[in-house]
Amino acid sequence: MAVLLTKEQVADVRQKIREVAERHIARDGPQGASMRAIAAEIGWTAASLYRYYASKAELLDATRAAAYERFSNCIEAAGQSGADLWDKSRAIGDAYADFAFREPAAYQLIFAFEQDEKDKSPELRAAQARAADLMTRYVREMVEAGLLDGDASEIAHAYWAVLHGLVVLQMAGKLDPALPFDTLRHSAARLITRGARADGASGHAARRPSPS
Template identity: 35%
Template sequence: MPKALSEHETEAFRERICDCAARLYVEEGPAAVTMRRIATDLGCGTMTPYRYYPNKESIMTAVRTRGMHRFSQVLEDALGSPGDGRTRSRAVRDAYIAFARANTATYRLMFEYPEPHKDDTAYREAHERMLRTVVAHVDVMIDEGRIQADAPIFGHQIWAALHGAVMLEIAGMLPPGFDAASLHTRTVTALIDSARPPAP
């Protein structure tokens, strides 16, 4: 009888399943994501993935759910770094880009493809956490008096610019000499300058 996996080992294998599914989905298309193909790529028995997820649809929802929590965590950690609001905002930007580079398939799956099970409780909680997290650095700059803005809208403006820069980098379509961070710096500097409070 095989030895039961520890909680840590179970979690690690779930992560491997999700990483495999995300890669297959993005690189080969939705049809490539089957329980059999996942098992083959992971080198395990055909029925093994079913011990962790009932079907491929639940895996894809889990990819996004787990990805959003991991994404939110790295941004929250970055926001907790020392410095003023602008410094912490840059730390969030750098953490965002680092996550997208290190987890490109998951990142693309989170934002390029719609989630069909948006009412899934775990997914909804992860999504709401992410929405709070990606604009939290704007609240810090507002509290410091650095900018005057509607935090959710301004945060989404910055987010949209950063996501666009990241996707252009992933696609290899940035101008020579630019990466996502340097391009975004120019955009966000203009946005922040436009939102500065009027001089007294």
């Protein structure tokens, strides 16, 4: 007779499956990763794996949603680190880079792969929306406080594009090793901030001009 697992045990097993799947998908891509290979690493047959995830698409969806949530948890915690908006924005940039280098497979699942909208579960859509909100909320707060001037979404995307580009280049070993990553990151963010800085914030921003 099969042993019935509790909800907590099922959740633990699903998490273990996602951890293995995350590495396979990041390494081989959504098309190259196979349920059989994922199951073999766990020591199962593919049939056992299908008891927890009905398809590879479902597993990919759940694995990406979980990666998004971990990423968002880090960004949200950084955003609660202090009342000063410049300090908060710097903490968010630090948290973003820390997550990328600490969890490169999860970072790749979040930003290197995409799925058709029809294949996304409500959980994945919600996780993506949460991450997008957290990546722009602090910039909206800075614009509303008069520290930056311009469209908050455009400024946030500029910060993100530069930070993501530097992260990817660092992961690929393409950056000059003589230039510390954080120095490049803060310099790039400083340039964006200078372009978006509100005139009335020039004194404060000049002291701490590197949000990300």
